[in-house]
Amino acid sequence: MATVQHWTGAEVKALRAAKRMSLKEFAAHLGISERQISNWEKAGKDISPRPVNQAALDTCLSRSDPETQARFAHLVGDSLVSASQGEASVEPIGSSQVRHPAVGSLMVKVDGSVFLSGPSNEPVWLPAFYIDVHPVSNAEYSLFLAATGHTPPQHWEDGKFPEYLADHPVVFVTWKDAAAYAEWAGKALPTAQQWEKAARGTRGNVYPWGDQPTPAKCNVRENGVGSTTPVDRYQSGVSPYGVYDMCGNVWEWCSTESRPGRRELKGGAWTSPFNRCTPSSFNDAAETMCDDDTGFRCVVPADVLEKMLNG
Missing domain, CATH: 3.90.1580.10 (paralog of FGE (formylglycine-generating enzyme))
Structure with a gap:
């Protein structure tokens, strides 16, 4: 599975499209406002969501079905990094x-x-x-x-x-x-x-x-x-x-x-x-x-x- 190295409005828009959700549905799924999603998508590469929202987007992508992930990968291409190159994960058991x-x-x-x-x-x-x-x-x-x-x-x-x-x-x-x-x-x-x-x-x-x-x-x-x-x-x-x-x-x-x-x-x-x-x-x-x-x-x-x- 691939993940996003750094989310911008462009990747947000691609993820919503890949999940085939309306603004309202996607906002409810992430637990934020429709206006916030709209602002991100309009700004595209010129805006980056806050860390808390980046984490929510990471989770949303990771729990998507393989078909959705494939659609997303096709839409964003070189914005992705493979899991072996640095996917964020929980620390190994007992390490902390x-x-x-x-x-x-x-x-x-x-x-x-x-x-x-x-x-x-x-x-x-x-x-x-x-x-x-x-x-x-x-x-x-x-x-x-x-x-x-x-x-x-x-x-x-x-x-x-x-x-x-x-x-x-x-x-x-x-x-x-x-x-x-x-x-x-x-x-x-x-x-x-x-x-x-x-x-x-x-x-x-x-x-x-x-x-x-x-x-x-x-x-x-x-x-x-x-x-x-x-x-x-x-x-x-x-x-x-x-x-x-x-x-x-x-x-x-x-x-x-x-x-x-x-x-x-x-x-x-x-x-x-x-x-x-x-x-x-x-x-x-x-x-x-x-x-x-x-x-x-x-x-x-x-x-x-x-x-x-x-x-």
């Missing part, structure tokens, strides 16, 4: 992993860019952030309890987790429990869109590993595991950024408020049928909900964490 300097958790960078969000794959821009590679484990959560005296999960005996669950995600935590941990750790709960981007990548994958429905790549009801599993078990199910358990194992609290007193949950759990675990799907619960299949992970804005690491 760091340890959070305060709590030591493994995090990975999700670069700032447009990604395709929700069931309808709407282009959305998000700035760069780091996200926990794994859900917060019982062992990690116990450090928070020891430091703060926060109430332990209800199934822990004498305030301690069973040793065999040390590397399993913590459960029986309310949204307020999760938010309290995040604040203590110098982090935050992810927004629903941050979580989804980390799970799907930029190009609208249905699942973290791609578009094939493969329940064996995650801990869901169909597999009959019947409980949580270690946070690093499902290596073949990692996301394009190398993030684990974005399908199954535990539902994960997000910071996004769906309505007063309710927050979004993402990812499905060991109790969930596979078709409920699609990262683009919506789910929410009361902030006070506390169950054996619900946990969380955290994020940090990229500039904040990088300042901590370099300071």
Whole structure:
């Protein structure tokens, strides 16, 4: 597949023609105004869209069917560069992993860019952030309890987790429990869109590993595991950024408020049928909900964490 080295109004016009869309349809597809598209096309080679729009155009082209890409290539010709010469892509798995300097958790960078969000794959821009590679484990959560005296999960005996669950995600935590941990750790709960981007990548994958429905790549009801599993078990199910358990194992609290007193949950759990675990799907619960299949992970804005690491 070929990609555009630098978008101008001429390539924008060619892409719209190749997709056989009206101005209105193309503007809606990119999530910008018809007037903006019209201005680009009129200016031709004399105008370049902003980086956020360049990224949206890259994504639009990459997700086009082969016939559309062939029409586009015919229209623009030497404006293209082959993928082997420099197509932008997500960094290789694990290449941007760091340890959070305060709590030591493994995090990975999700670069700032447009990604395709929700069931309808709407282009959305998000700035760069780091996200926990794994859900917060019982062992990690116990450090928070020891430091703060926060109430332990209800199934822990004498305030301690069973040793065999040390590397399993913590459960029986309310949204307020999760938010309290995040604040203590110098982090935050992810927004629903941050979580989804980390799970799907930029190009609208249905699942973290791609578009094939493969329940064996995650801990869901169909597999009959019947409980949580270690946070690093499902290596073949990692996301394009190398993030684990974005399908199954535990539902994960997000910071996004769906309505007063309710927050979004993402990812499905060991109790969930596979078709409920699609990262683009919506789910929410009361902030006070506390169950054996619900946990969380955290994020940090990229500039904040990088300042901590370099300071």
